[in-house]
Amino acid sequence: MDxxxxxxxxxxxxxxxxxxxxxxxxxxxxxxAGIVDIxxxxxxxxAAFFSAAIAAVxxxxxxxxxxxxxxxxxxxxxxxxxxxxxxxxxxxxxxxxNFLASGITVLIAQDWFSQGGRTPSLMGGGRFESITLPFxxxxxxxxxxxxxYYELISGHxxxxxxxxxxxxxxxxxxxxxxxxxxxxxxxxxxxxVDTAGVSxxxxxxxxxxxxxxxxxxxxxxxATGLQAGFVREMTAGRGYIALAALIFAKWRPWYALYACLxxxxxxxxxxxxxxIDLGGFIIPVQFMDALPYILTVVIxxxxxxxxxxxxxxxxxxxxxR
Amino acid sequence: MNDTPAIELKxxxxxxxxxxxxxxxxxxxxxxxxxxxxxxxxxxxxxxMSILYGFYKxxxxxxxxxxxxxxxxxxxxxxxxxxxxxxxxxxxVQNFTVLENVxxxxxxxxxxxxxxxxxxxxxxxxxxxYELAVDPDELVENLSVGHQQRVEILKALYxxxxxxxxxxxxxxxxxxxxxxxxxxxxxxxxxxxTVILITHKLREIMEITDTVSVMRRGEMTAxxxxxxxxxxxxxxxxVGRKVLLRVDKTKAAPGQVLLDVQNLRHVDDAGxxxxxxxSLQLRAGEVLGIAGVAGNGQSxxxxxxxxxxxxxxxxxxxxAPLPLSGAGADGSARRAAGIGxxxxxxxxxxxxMPYTAWENTVFGYHRDPRYQSGPLMNNALIKEEAQDKxxxxxxxxxxxxxxxxxxxxxxxxKIVLAREIERDPDVLLIGQPTRGVDIGAIEFIHQExxxxxxKGKAILLVSVELDEIFSLSDRIAVMFDGQxxxxxxxxxxxxxxxxxLMAGVTEKPEGxxxxxxxxxxxxxxxxxxxxxx
Numbered sequence: 001m002d003x004x005x006x007x008x009x010x011x012x013x014x015x016x017x018x019x020x021x022x023x024x025x026x027x028x029x030x031x032x033a034g035i036v037d038i039x040x041x042x043x044x045x046x047a048a049f050f051s052a053a054i055a056a057v058x059x060x061x062x063x064x065x066x067x068x069x070x071x072x073x074x075x076x077x078x079x080x081x082x083x084x085x086x087x088x089x090x091x092x093x094x095x096x097x098n099f100l101a102s103g104i105t106v107l108i109a110q111d112w113f114s115q116g117g118r119t120p121s122l123m124g125g126g127r128f129e130s131i132t133l134p135f136x137x138x139x140x141x142x143x144x145x146x147x148x149y150y151e152l153i154s155g156h157x158x159x160x161x162x163x164x165x166x167x168x169x170x171x172x173x174x175x176x177x178x179x180x181x182x183x184x185x186x187x188x189x190x191x192x193v194d195t196a197g198v199s200x201x202x203x204x205x206x207x208x209x210x211x212x213x214x215x216x217x218x219x220x221x222x223a224t225g226l227q228a229g230f231v232r233e234m235t236a237g238r239g240y241i242a243l244a245a246l247i248f249a250k251w252r253p254w255y256a257l258y259a260c261l262x263x264x265x266x267x268x269x270x271x272x273x274x275x276i277d278l279g280g281f282i283i284p285v286q287f288m289d290a291l292p293y294i295l296t297v298v299i300x301x302x303x304x305x306x307x308x309x310x311x312x313x314x315x316x317x318x319x320x321r
Numbered sequence: 322m323n324d325t326p327a328i329e330l331k332x333x334x335x336x337x338x339x340x341x342x343x344x345x346x347x348x349x350x351x352x353x354x355x356x357x358x359x360x361x362x363x364x365x366x367x368x369x370m371s372i373l374y375g376f377y378k379x380x381x382x383x384x385x386x387x388x389x390x391x392x393x394x395x396x397x398x399x400x401x402x403x404x405x406x407x408x409x410x411x412x413x414v415q416n417f418t419v420l421e422n423v424x425x426x427x428x429x430x431x432x433x434x435x436x437x438x439x440x441x442x443x444x445x446x447x448x449x450x451y452e453l454a455v456d457p458d459e460l461v462e463n464l465s466v467g468h469q470q471r472v473e474i475l476k477a478l479y480x481x482x483x484x485x486x487x488x489x490x491x492x493x494x495x496x497x498x499x500x501x502x503x504x505x506x507x508x509x510x511x512x513x514x515t516v517i518l519i520t521h522k523l524r525e526i527m528e529i530t531d532t533v534s535v536m537r538r539g540e541m542t543a544x545x546x547x548x549x550x551x552x553x554x555x556x557x558x559x560v561g562r563k564v565l566l567r568v569d570k571t572k573a574a575p576g577q578v579l580l581d582v583q584n585l586r587h588v589d590d591a592g593x594x595x596x597x598x599x600s601l602q603l604r605a606g607e608v609l610g611i612a613g614v615a616g617n618g619q620s621x622x623x624x625x626x627x628x629x630x631x632x633x634x635x636x637x638x639x640x641a642p643l644p645l646s647g648a649g650a651d652g653s654a655r656r657a658a659g660i661g662x663x664x665x666x667x668x669x670x671x672x673x674m675p676y677t678a679w680e681n682t683v684f685g686y687h688r689d690p691r692y693q694s695g696p697l698m699n700n701a702l703i704k705e706e707a708q709d710k711x712x713x714x715x716x717x718x719x720x721x722x723x724x725x726x727x728x729x730x731x732x733x734x735k736i737v738l739a740r741e742i743e744r745d746p747d748v749l750l751i752g753q754p755t756r757g758v759d760i761g762a763i764e765f766i767h768q769e770x771x772x773x774x775x776k777g778k779a780i781l782l783v784s785v786e787l788d789e790i791f792s793l794s795d796r797i798a799v800m801f802d803g804q805x806x807x808x809x810x811x812x813x814x815x816x817x818x819x820x821x822l823m824a825g826v827t828e829k830p831e832g833x834x835x836x837x838x839x840x841x842x843x844x845x846x847x848x849x850x851x852x853x854x
Contacts, residue, residue: 178431178433181421182425192422195396197395198397311416
């Protein structure tokens with residue numbers, strides 16, 4: 001494998017890791033506050049559809065992005081209403097959101113566009129264009145560093161940079177601000193937060209609002225950045241992989257970055273090398289495509305070690321003496 | 322002398338459904354005093370304090386703080402009125418540092434750094450002023466229970482509380498830690514703070530409070546100056562009749578060794594060794610009391626002897642070895658061999674709460690051929706016997722058809738005792754016989770235990786209540802960190818010596834007692850954390 005190919009695989013890794021990373025950080029905010037969110041998948045899917053649909057109708061990707069975020073936050077609101085306000089089971093509420101998103105996106109897509117549950121292909125201003133960073137062209141000729149900068153670091157859409165900047169930002173919010181302290185506390189010991197005179201419900205809603213915002217970005221990136229339009233079930237389990245990455249990362253932002261890059265790399269390799277010929281024995285494409293999912297199971301089963309989730313995760317808070 | 326009360330409650334009432342938890346309660350607490358509130362379980366003490374801290378809303382009544390009427394609707398309102406609360410179950414974030422726990426909810430601004438820096442300074446000052454030293458950078462989960470409680474007090478003081486409420490604060494402390502807590506409370510009183518101490522222990526009320534209010538069945542029955550009352554009078558006010566606080570008993574006449582335990586070891590599911598070579602002998606006609614702070618292996622000792630947990634070592638009953646793992650190491654085999662067991666947690670292990678009293682009187686012995694009628698159970702006989710047992714053990718109401726959960730704690734315990742004692746075991750294991758039991762029922766249960774001893778049975782008593790250990794035991798063994806630290810005769814020792822053993826301190830310390838206790842407890846925590854990883 002030469003240097004150019006390596007850069008291409010890594011470039012593709014970055015693109016494929018972006019939605020995972022956004023979803024993973026979304027889950028991180030939610031779960032750190034004690035709300036287990038298995039509905040990441042559904043929220044991403046809803047965001048993907050609404051961003052693509054609005055972008056297709058208006059021709060503006062920015063309006064599409066806003067619509068995607070709005071859709072995802074509405075889903076978050078439903079999850080919050082069910083699991084925080086009415087203290088329902090968070091898993092069931094999350095699964096319900098996944099079903100809802102899976103059905104409603106295709107239904108509306110068919111009703112609006114009549115293209116078999118997809119949106120029209122996005123063109124021009126309907127997509128996020130890649131950004132060429134300063135000096136990328138000028139430095140292109142410099143050996144080693146030039147192509148690295150041009151291929152790998154420059155030339156992504158804005159949402160990719162947002163996703164990667166979210167990592168230090170998330171770390172800073174969690175560990176350096178008052179909001180972060182309270183957020184982590186409410187996922188560990190809501191009764192401590194409550195007796196300290198801070199609203200458990202308020203904090204948890206804030207957390208899932210952030211979660212909705214980030215899954216909105218993730219979904220919009222899928223449909224308007226990574227691809228050009230919405231197709232049914234286009235999230236293809238990324239929400240679940242993001243959850244797996246979150247556990248793998250032990251609910252920490254920097255580890256989440258590494259975990260998502262690993263899963264992104266697996267997907268990139270599967271895309272790039274469809275049939276690997278090992279001297280007479282051909283590894284079939286289906287196996288390569290399944291690899292990220294298989295590795296999810298293997299990693300979670302064996303390599304995580306002791307991952308201690310937030311102690312109050314999944315438990316609705318009931319005030320008692 | 323300022324005669325505006327720090328806290329005044331006027332006519333507080335609160336009902337939960339049909340249960341009237343607080344009935345028209347009025348109380349005045351003067352500033353700079355320690356005010357005790359005593360009452361049996363379910364008397365409404367904790368409900369009253371939860372209303373004061375804004376956890377519940379009273380149906381009627383007013384709260385006045387320092388002469389001003391306050392509307393305390395939530396914890397935030399209570400905090401800003403200068404009220405701090407130390408709950409029985411601490412409200413701490415386990416994997417936060419002490420400093421983070423202290424500032425949580427009382428930060429100075431949106432950034433953490435300045436808040437943490439300021440809190441560090443304040444904590445240092447409070448530590449010196451009130452003997453409240455805790456390492457500010459240690460994680461709470463690595464602290465001993467006593468230190469966690471200090472963090473709770475620091476939290477309240479950091480929020481500038483003038484009125485501190487402590488709910489059953491000594492239940493989880495070693496006697497030395499409890500003494501230290503009382504010194505802290507003394508300091509607080511000297512600084513003009515007001516302390517409300519909720520407890521069911523008469524000794525603590527007599528030791529530290531200035532005034533005491535007694536609650537019974539949701540009502541305030543009396544408020545008296547502590548100096549002008551006596552434990553006997555308080556007990557009578559709590560129960561509503563005269564109570565015998567001492568246990569009447571003659572000197573024990575121990576016979577042959579019935580149960581011989583040698584080098585017992587047990588490792589729990591998390592891989593932590595809970596029993597580290599326990600050896601003891603139990604003779605006929607004596608009560609051996611196991612003293613210790615909860616969580617030092619007493620529960621595991623009962624479980625192993627009762628047949629619910631595997632162990633290594635040897636246990637012989639009347640000379641015959643008992644299997645400690647595999648076949649024959651289970652509860653019914655132990656019962657058949659003559660070991661009765663009154664478990665520590667009667668609601669989880671002693672009874673099946675939704676089942677009727679008569680069903681509960683035969684569990685563990687239901688395979689007895691006497692109770693069989695062909696392939697079916699002879700329920701008529703069981704019910705008849707249950708009725709008889711309940712009458713003789715003074716279970717109220719004596720109705721065998723009621724579900725176990727409908728009885729009060731004391732009466733539930735009497736059902737368990739009736740079941741185990743009536744089978745006439747040679748050895749009876751008893752864990753926490755009077756936890757959550759009213760004073761009146763305690764009297765009865767203690768008498769039953771002594772009666773059984775006088776019949777020549779051997780009794781292994783595990784209790785975290787040192788008073789109970791002293792009044793029942795003929796011999797006392799102290800457990801700490803899975804080991805027996807020593808055996809003492811009750812007439813040759815005192816609470817101080819046992820308290821030190823309970824904290825793992827075997828030699829009389831130089832310097833302050835609490836420092837030796839702290840050091841020993843920290844060492845134990847560290848060892849456990851290490852084993853766990």
